[in-house]
Amino acid sequence: MSTLPQAFITAKGLIYDLLDLSCSDPLLEKESSDYAACTFSLNNHNILFRSAKITPTKTGQFVTLWKRNNQGPIAPFDDADIFDxxxxxxxxxxxxxxxxxxxxxxxxxxILTDINREGKRAFRVYPNWDKPTSKQAQKTQDWQLNHFYAFSKTASNEKMLLEIQDLLD
Structure with a gap:
C-alpha cells in the first residue's frame, strides 16, 4: 500500500473529519506524487487534489495540474474531465x-482546456500570507483568494469550516 501524502492527511484531519464529510480513499497519481496528486470523492463531489510547492525565487507557490493523454504526452485537464x-x-x-x-x-x-483555448499544465497560487509585487500576480491573487481557506493555529476556524461545508454540501 502506498503512503498517503502528508498534505492530504493534514487536510483530512483539519477539515474533512471535523466536518464529518464523506471522504473516499484517495487514488494516488504516481507521476505527480511530488505534488501529492490524488483523486477522491468528498460528499459525492469528485476532487482533484494537489499540494503546491514553494519555489526559491518567486512569490507564491507552484502546482502542476495535468493528465497523460492516450498518445503519451501530458495535457491540461479539460471541461470534459470528470471532477467538480x-x-x-x-x-x-x-x-x-x-x-x-x-x-x-x-x-x-x-486553466482548463475548452473548445476555445488550451489550458495550463501548471500554475502559481498566492495564499493570503504571500504579498506578490507584480500586477499580474496581484490580479491572480485577487480572484484566487475568493477560493482560499486559511487555517489558524491560534484562532477559531469555525467560520471558515462552515463556508467549506456549505460549498461541499
Whole structure:
C-alpha cells in the first residue's frame, strides 16, 4: 500500500473529519506524487487534489495540474474531465490553507482546456500570507483568494469550516 501524502492527511484531519464529510480513499497519481496528486470523492463531489510547492525565487507557490493523454504526452485537464473541484493545499512553516477551486472558475480563468483555448499544465497560487509585487500576480491573487481557506493555529476556524461545508454540501 502506498503512503498517503502528508498534505492530504493534514487536510483530512483539519477539515474533512471535523466536518464529518464523506471522504473516499484517495487514488494516488504516481507521476505527480511530488505534488501529492490524488483523486477522491468528498460528499459525492469528485476532487482533484494537489499540494503546491514553494519555489526559491518567486512569490507564491507552484502546482502542476495535468493528465497523460492516450498518445503519451501530458495535457491540461479539460471541461470534459470528470471532477467538480480542484483542491490545492498551500503551506509553509507557519501557515496551512486550501484553495478549493470549482471547475467552472478554472475554465473561466483558462486553466482548463475548452473548445476555445488550451489550458495550463501548471500554475502559481498566492495564499493570503504571500504579498506578490507584480500586477499580474496581484490580479491572480485577487480572484484566487475568493477560493482560499486559511487555517489558524491560534484562532477559531469555525467560520471558515462552515463556508467549506456549505460549498461541499
Amino acid at each position: 473541484f480542484v483542491v490545492v493545499c498551500a503551506q509553509n512553516k507557519d501557515y496551512f490553507g486550501q484553495f478549493i477551486f470549482p471547475k467552472s472558475i478554472l475554465l473561466q480563468k483558462g
